[in-house]
Amino acid sequence: MIGFATRRLIQAMIVMLVVALLAFTMFRFVGDPINQMVGIETSIEEREALRERLGLNDPIPVQFLRFVTKAAQFDFGTSYQFRQPVSELFAKRIPATLELSFMSALFALVVGIPMGIYAGLNRDSAISKMFLSVSLIGISLPTFFIGILLIFLFSVTLQWLPSFGRGETVQIGSWWTTGFLTVSGLKALVLPSITLGLYQMTLIMRLIRAEMLEVIRTDYIKFARARGLPDRLVHFRHALKNTMVPVITITGLQLGSIIAFATITETVFQWPGMGLMFLQAVQNVDIPIMSAYLLLTAFLFVAINFIVDIMYFLIDPRLRVGRP
């Protein structure tokens, strides 16, 4: 067990290093940060002095080593545009992203599961067919387009929901802010959560439908029916339970990608989370923020995969055999 975990851990660290290297190499091609930091009339000498102070003139390996050493200590430096430590900026933005991700995951589950069950049980009904066509839209339309569509329908035309931002937030503790406790905060969550969660909802719905169709055909369901159990019990107690295993795995993995890829949704709704900050950083060549974000995302995926691996190991005895 320990040997397995150590091996996985070493692999995870290698992945992180590779991501760091890729991220670092990429920054060579995004443009000149100095131009974004100063006004256009700033003289060449001042620009050069700034470049020197930031260490941008050092040899690449030196810069990379410095970057990795500091990143290992969670020091990502100071943002070029905000002139504040990157770790502090991220701490301020994390609550917004996590709350949005949580709500979209909740939306995907609460809406996706019933739809999936229904479509699985009544595969030929008109409503099931409608669900399937709607879900096709969820998969095929790009996120930003869905977001803009929702904004123009619910904000501009009907004026029910806000088109941007988090509404009023409440401070909890020293660094967490929440939008759950105010009316405007909750209203502001609706459109971005739907936009972000639509794809996952579609995925979960289709997954459950497929599993349901599969399970309904199995012997034990037929047997349960033969025993005269009511439909309700057969469907929800016996069938649904067995469809949930892959759904839980997928949901867990998808949560990671919801957090990591909230970028587009956050940009469309001006949601003050990490993704929006990342995109602004890209436009302004704010390298410290970009690198921190990429590493954080990589870390998220590596951590989730690591946990999943360990869990497989615990669940599946076959992995243990022949591997001391």
Add this chain to the structure above:
Amino acid sequence: MKIKSTLMVSALLAGSMLTTAQAETLKFSFQGTLNALDPYSLNETFTLHALGNAYEGLTRRGPDLTIEPALAESWEVVEPNRWRFKLREGVKFHNGNDFTAEDVAFSFERVRSEGSDLTTRVPADATVEIVDDYTIDFVLSGPNPILHYEWDTWAIMDKEWTEANDAVKVTSASDTTPNYAALNANGTGPFKIVSHEPGVKTVYETNDGWWDEATHNLTGVEFTPIGSDATRVAALLSGEMDMVYPIPVQDIKRINDNSGTVALTGPELRTIFLGMDQMRDELLYSDVEGANPFKDERVRKAFYQAIDIEAIKQKVMRGLSTPSAIMISPFLFSKGGEFERYPYDVDAAKALMAEAGYPNGFSVGMDCPNDRYVNDEAICQAVAAMLARIGVKVDLNAQPKAKYFAKILASGGYDTSFYLLGWTPGSFDSWNVLDNLMNCRDESGAGSPFNNGGFCDAKIDELTDQILVENDPVKRDELIAEAYTISHDNAYYIPLHQQGLAWGVADNVELVQRADNAFHFRFVTKN
């Protein structure tokens, strides 16, 4: 017609405001963010003016950009090299401290210290002498008629407050921790900044102790940056925002058609122009070998005459641009109206090309930003199509500004043959244009650093030096006109137009749209 294309929307009636003063919060949005609150951190229009609501300079500019007294009540040039400023008495900073000559002297040293991005606000070799608490002298090494032109955006800071909070050094990008002044503001202006979350929201509150009579009726202002054009426009249309800017020109009609909002348009000061590499002996991006066609005046004029500026105005800018014959807005130069563009004439252009030895044209690479100016990439595409008519094959390279500027400016080694750029003189004065864009430069950029094409005309250099020290305004304008005439006659640049401003405003809000794209809350009334 709902478009009001005057420079100002309305002159506010100060008298009527006093009786109808009503508690109102203005919500507005801009495409970019307000980062550090230190007024010397970034020399950029939005930052300077967003902070300019809380901080003030010795001077300020009115709705039509005329210079007015602000923290200084009056000033005079007592000797050719000595400027005396009489300061306003009884002015208090937001924290209650008194404003005195000490603060001006302190701000003078701080604005030109290391880490400041506004070092050009004061001449490097100038000194300051405090005469008494409310009189201060600036001593220069030579005459400078435009010393105070940019002082509306040179914020005066409180010496005591800055020193007490250990913020004397300007937060520079290489510092690991921001200083107090980067996160807090303490000015003398009509609004105080009460909270600031960079990139998320900034909240202003009215300063009741402001020295001047308030003509606005606001109690507070909320600023939210919205980067996405569609979302920004939607926020206005849905009534969540009272004012958003800029708005894409293609959305102007939509905003005017919507009841309750109106698009406010007017000419901006920025001049968009094309530049050509006239320095290298062979172009970097061209099929012409062993020669640089742009060194030939006829080729430059052919390019100029091949461009149908009216088509660009109508099709690309949707009417929202003012074609220009010189490199500065006519608002900023008294003789600006005397210049005329070379007429659009494809046949004449073809003849010029043939005369210069390129009857079949040639190919040239063109650099263009795609997120910097209004419809910048579309302008370049139009230019490429127009040049194709005289046989010039343009290879367009449109990139985000971060990459674009890194390539074409000094830091990229002026890696360009043909480019589109925009320029607004920070001082609103022609000397800035001549000094930055039209003087000779060497390979590293010493001289005119933004003369990317690197043309060199000794006469313009000579005139620039004379203009700098000429105190007689009439004579000075004649010298400036002479310099622009040389540039025009030789077609060193191809000026295109001054782009337009487009702001989206709710019907119940009245404000002033200044041609420098600055938004000052003190001109706003909300009903």
